Amino acid sequence: MSTIWICGVDEAGRGPLVGSVVAGAVVLDPNNPIAGLKDSKKLTPAKREYLYEQIMLKAKAWGIGEASPEEIDQINILQATMLAMRRAVEDLASRLGSWPDKALIDGNRCPELPIPAEAIVKGDAKEPAISAGSILAKVTRDRQMVILHERFPQYGFAQHMGYPTAAHFAALKEFGVCEEHRRSFSPVRNVIEAMSR
Numbered sequence: 624m625s626t627i628w629i630c631g632v633d634e635a636g637r638g639p640l641v642g643s644v645v646a647g648a649v650v651l652d653p654n655n656p657i658a659g660l661k662d663s664k665k666l667t668p669a670k671r672e673y674l675y676e677q678i679m680l681k682a683k684a685w686g687i688g689e690a691s692p693e694e695i696d697q698i699n700i701l702q703a704t705m706l707a708m709r710r711a712v713e714d715l716a717s718r719l720g721s722w723p724d725k726a727l728i729d730g731n732r733c734p735e736l737p738i739p740a741e742a743i744v745k746g747d748a749k750e751p752a753i754s755a756g757s758i759l760a761k762v763t764r765d766r767q768m769v770i771l772h773e774r775f776p777q778y779g780f781a782q783h784m785g786y787p788t789a790a791h792f793a794a795l796k797e798f799g800v801c802e803e804h805r806r807s808f809s810p811v812r813n814v815i816e817a818m819s820r
Contacts, residue, residue, distance in 0.1 A: 709736060
């Protein structure tokens with residue numbers, strides 16, 4: 624009997640004002656279990672990094688997809704999230720050698736895929752494959768923010784990861800926006816408008 628491959632998909636970075644939205648997709652290997660999988664937000668950064676490496680080593684297949692700040696501004700954050708999720712499943716399919724049989728998507732809606740997909744609210748806490756996807760997405764995005772911090776240290780991206788914190792707002796006020804900021808997000812748009820007056 625052939626094995627049924629089910630992938631879990633989750634994203635990181637819908638809320639920040641800067642950078643890409645990133646999605647992870649994972650098919651777990653039942654013969655090679657990974658202990659400690661849970662919603663990436665409930666894990667310490669060190670534990671996330673450890674589990675990221677475990678997923679890379681032990682998962683049957685994994686994929687990462689993203690949508691850029693330009694794409695977010697063009698099609699909106701929801702559609703960009705769906706695009707990133709689709710790209711993650713496509714990346715996984717290329718590594719797996721075929722499309723998985725089904726996708727379990729964290730949240731209340733599914734991207735367009737050529738396979739059956741099921742949306743599961745709070746899926747990152749219920750389905751280990753979705754938890755694994757959330758860990759891949761979060762670690763990948765956090766690493767991108769650290770690299771962005773090296774390019775634009777004045778914004779403090781390595782501390783707040785681009786989220787709308789008081790420190791981020793203060794930096795926006797002082798330095799304006801950088802090329803990676805999402806111009807369609809109102810706090811960023813407000814800064815651009817204030818500076819053009």
